[in-house]
Amino acid sequence: MxxxxxxxxxxxxxxxxxxxxxxxxxxxxxxxxxxxxxxxxxxxxxxxxxxxxxxxxxxxxxxxxxxxxxxxxxxxxxxxxxxxxxxxxxxxxxxxxxxxxxxxxxxxxxxxxxxxxxxxxxxxxxxxxxxxxxLVPDLPGAAGFTGELLHVAGYRNPKPYAGKRVVVVGGGNSAVQIGHELAEVASVTLASHAPVQFLPQRRRGQDVHHWAVTSGFDRLPPEWLIHLVPGRLVNDSGLYQRALQDGAMERRPMFTALDGDNVLWADGAAERVDAVLLATGYxxxxxxxxxxxxxxxxxxxxxxxxxxxxxxxxxxxxxxxxxxxxxxxxxxxxxxxxxxxxxxxxxxxxxxxxxxx
CATH class of the missing domain: 3.50.50.60 (FAD/NAD(P)-binding domain)
Structure with a gap:
């Protein structure tokens, strides 16, 4: 009772x-x-x-x-x-x-x-x-992958990846932020199903969150956001977009499978990698x-x-x-x-x- x-x-x-x-x-x-x-x-x-x-x-x-x-x-x-x-x-x-x-x-x-x-x-x-x-996606060949396969929940810093070939799976804030810091010590590719969508950090002299709050955007229901937001958005001051444009890190369409120590890219190419980090959310x-x-x-x-x-x-x-x-x-x-x-x-x-x- x-x-x-x-x-x-x-x-x-x-x-x-x-x-x-x-x-x-x-x-x-x-x-x-x-x-x-x-x-x-x-x-x-x-x-x-x-x-x-x-x-x-x-x-x-x-x-x-x-x-x-x-x-x-x-x-x-x-x-x-x-x-x-x-x-x-x-x-x-x-x-x-x-x-x-x-x-x-x-x-x-x-x-x-x-x-x-x-x-x-x-x-x-x-x-x-x-x-x-x-959230760990079902990746074909993951069970037999001989490199490191890790969700970013277990990632702490770039030191263990110095000099290595790393693929970061995801196109959101965490994927881009982690990929960017890894790119200072490693060769990094972002693998995602869609191109990275950047949202400028500042707009008309204010942080974009100022407009999200003051305009009421923060209060729009999810049923409307489905029609308004083009997938995952990455807040960016310009740093991350420049890194992709300058080749400090690259972005490729999501690979199709893992095979031994290789990733199999969508264009059919096989490439040896040391680690695949999953920035795939929770x-x-x-x-x-x-x-x-x-x-x-x-x-x-x-x-x-x-x-x-x-x-x-x-x-x-x-x-x-x-x-x-x-x-x-x-x-x-x-x-x-x-x-x-x-x-x-x-x-x-x-x-x-x-x-x-």
């Missing part, structure tokens, strides 16, 4: 979970954040060493706490980690680290959240905030919701803009293009949190019973 004293359990203590906790507290309910890692900073510490945000600090903050430093500077990975730690410390919320959720089950109109250490936590609502795994990783029946056959969450379409009281945050272009960004997730938590909090707070249901 649900109790209004039961917390809203938020699974994941990264940017999405912290934004959710703030929104739950603002709704007058008690948030409980469960984070598997040792700090409430999400996956940021695990990203590659040189990672720098493409959005300036003024557009890289969660609601309630400005990002420190020059508002026009582009924060480094470690600055984001430090910011999230400060944000978590300032929240009026219980945050438990080192707690891995193994499953969620329903209990009447409430939930039971099960953890790896055997604890069962009664919850009036649940928010799945983050949780992603590397997909939701929410196995603890499988038993509940909240996921589709591919393990993807069933939802409409964040609120679950299978279980009242369950919501999602941090999904790419969940509600907008900015949904899984520092500047956008707080807005999504307000939307999702409004529904979760109304349910957890007894809205159905209030009208006799």
């Amino acid at each position: 649900s109790s209004h004293s039961d917390p809203v359990v938020i699974v994941g203590g990264g940017q999405s979970g912290l934004a959710a906790a703030r929104a739950v507290r603002a709704a007058g309910l008690r948030p409980l954040v469960l984070e598997a890692g040792d700090r409430p900073v999400g996956s940021w510490p695990g990203y590659y060493d040189s990672l720098t945000l493409f959005s300036p600090a003024r557009y890289s903050a969660l609601d309630g706490l400005d990002f420190p430093g020059d508002t026009d500077h582009y924060p480094h990975r470690d600055e984001v980690v430090a910011y999230l730690e400060r944000y978590a410390a300032a929240l009026d919320a219980e945050i438990r680290t080192g707690v891995r959720v193994t499953s969620v089950t329903s209990s009447g109109r409430a939930f039971l959240v099960h953890t790896a250490d055997g604890e069962q936590i009664a919850a009036s609502g649940v928010v799945a905030a983050g949780g992603a795994r590397p 997909v939701p990783n929410l196995p603890y919701l499988a038993e509940l029946g909240a996921l589709d056959a591919n393990g993807m969450p069933l939802h409409t803009g964040g609120p679950s379409s299978t279980h009242p009281g369950l919501g999602y945050l941090g999904l790419e293009f969940q509600r907008s272009f900015a949904s899984n960004t520092l500047r956008g997730v707080s807005r999504d949190a307000e939307h999702v938590i409004a529904a979760v909090a109304a349910y957890a707070g007894g809205a159905p019973a209030a009208i006799g249901l």
Whole structure:
């Protein structure tokens, strides 16, 4: 039986979970954040060493706490980690680290959240905030490839690749940023299904994120963005485009297969390479919701803009293009949190019973 004293359990203590906790507290309910890692900073510490945000600090903050430093500077990975730690410390919320959720089950109109250490936590609502795994495409010949095949989730810096032949698969921000830094020490090709689409970093004297926020572009729904955005966009000050034009790194159509230590290019040529790095993104990783029946056959969450379409009281945050272009960004997730938590909090707070249901 649900109790209004039961917390809203938020699974994941990264940017999405912290934004959710703030929104739950603002709704007058008690948030409980469960984070598997040792700090409430999400996956940021695990990203590659040189990672720098493409959005300036003024557009890289969660609601309630400005990002420190020059508002026009582009924060480094470690600055984001430090910011999230400060944000978590300032929240009026219980945050438990080192707690891995193994499953969620329903209990009447409430939930039971099960953890790896055997604890069962009664919850009036649940928010799945983050949780992603590397997307590894099915590459013909990958099983027999004798070079290094690595998703960029495991990449840190260019040092191990000095003097080597490297193919980076992907055409987005990470692929281009990593390819560019590798090109300083290695021979690099970007392999992608479509040419790289560059979005100028500055427009009419302002960073492009200024226009994304002030024009309302950040709020356009994903159903419209499909018609407006020509695939993956790479924010560029001109540095990356020049590198491709000058031959510092090259871009070729996606290879057709791997064969021994070779890649087989679309034109039929075989080329020996030392490493293939996959900058192919991430997909939701929410196995603890499988038993509940909240996921589709591919393990993807069933939802409409964040609120679950299978279980009242369950919501999602941090999904790419969940509600907008900015949904899984520092500047956008707080807005999504307000939307999702409004529904979760109304349910957890007894809205159905209030009208006799």
